[in-house]
Amino acid sequence: MPLQNRVIPTSEITSSNARGHYMGNRGILHNDSKELGIARWKHKAWIICVLDFKKRQRRVMTPNRYTELFFYDEATALAAGHRPCAECQRKRFNDYQRYWKQAFAEQAKAGEMDHILHSKRVVSHSRQQVTINLPFQDIPNGCFLMYMGQPHLKWGSQLHPWTWEGYENSIDIHSNGKLEMLTPVPSANVLHAGYQPDIIGL
Numbered sequence: 001m002p003l004q005n006r007v008i009p010t011s012e013i014t015s016s017n018a019r020g021h022y023m024g025n026r027g028i029l030h031n032d033s034k035e036l037g038i039a040r041w042k043h044k045a046w047i048i049c050v051l052d053f054k055k056r057q058r059r060v061m062t063p064n065r066y067t068e069l070f071f072y073d074e075a076t077a078l079a080a081g082h083r084p085c086a087e088c089q090r091k092r093f094n095d096y097q098r099y100w101k102q103a104f105a106e107q108a109k110a111g112e113m114d115h116i117l118h119s120k121r122v123v124s125h126s127r128q129q130v131t132i133n134l135p136f137q138d139i140p141n142g143c144f145l146m147y148m149g150q151p152h153l154k155w156g157s158q159l160h161p162w163t164w165e166g167y168e169n170s171i172d173i174h175s176n177g178k179l180e181m182l183t184p185v186p187s188a189n190v191l192h193a194g195y196q197p198d199i200i201g202l
Contacts, residue, residue: 018164020070081121
């Protein structure tokens with residue numbers, strides 16, 4: 001039985017045998033039996049980490065250590081509400097921070113970005129993902145949206161259906177109405193400003 005530590009674009013933490021290309025952290029969410037409790041975060045610093053950093057070794061879901069979460073790629077992690085780690089992904093973090101400044105016309109430290117992101121990614125009491133409806137053309141490249149009941153990555157004029165094994169064949173959009181954007185607005189603004197997410201397989 002796979003552990004419940006795979007995060008999908010809707011921010012839910014699920015079980016899957018697929019291997020993610022990035023790791024993340026929201027705090028200690030598991031018990032000594034490697035099972036998740038009710039909580040889906042314990043702090044606001046939801047980060048995106050690389051799988052290999054300074055040859056550090058971890059045993060997944062060690063008691064009293066943070067719960068290792070895994071994402072298919074960076075675009076998936078951004079949609080789920082995370083941002084690059086300032087330690088293991090310093091260059092990516094600096095890029096994200098630089099485009100944040102362009103998007104919001106002011107510099108922000110990691111904690112300040114976390115505070116803003118948290119208010120735009122989740123409804124605290126219900127743990128529901130915060131989404132907004134926008135016309136397709138107003139959704140930046142690299143963002144996720146819901147289409148036909150499934151998360152899709154937007155890139156150019158096409159949508160790419162998301163799966164744990166990768167993106168399925170692209171489809172052209174046929175909708176004149178508004179679509180539900182999953183990626184939190186702050187990260188969507190960073191993408192619009194020019195940040196290039198790591199997208200696996202496109």
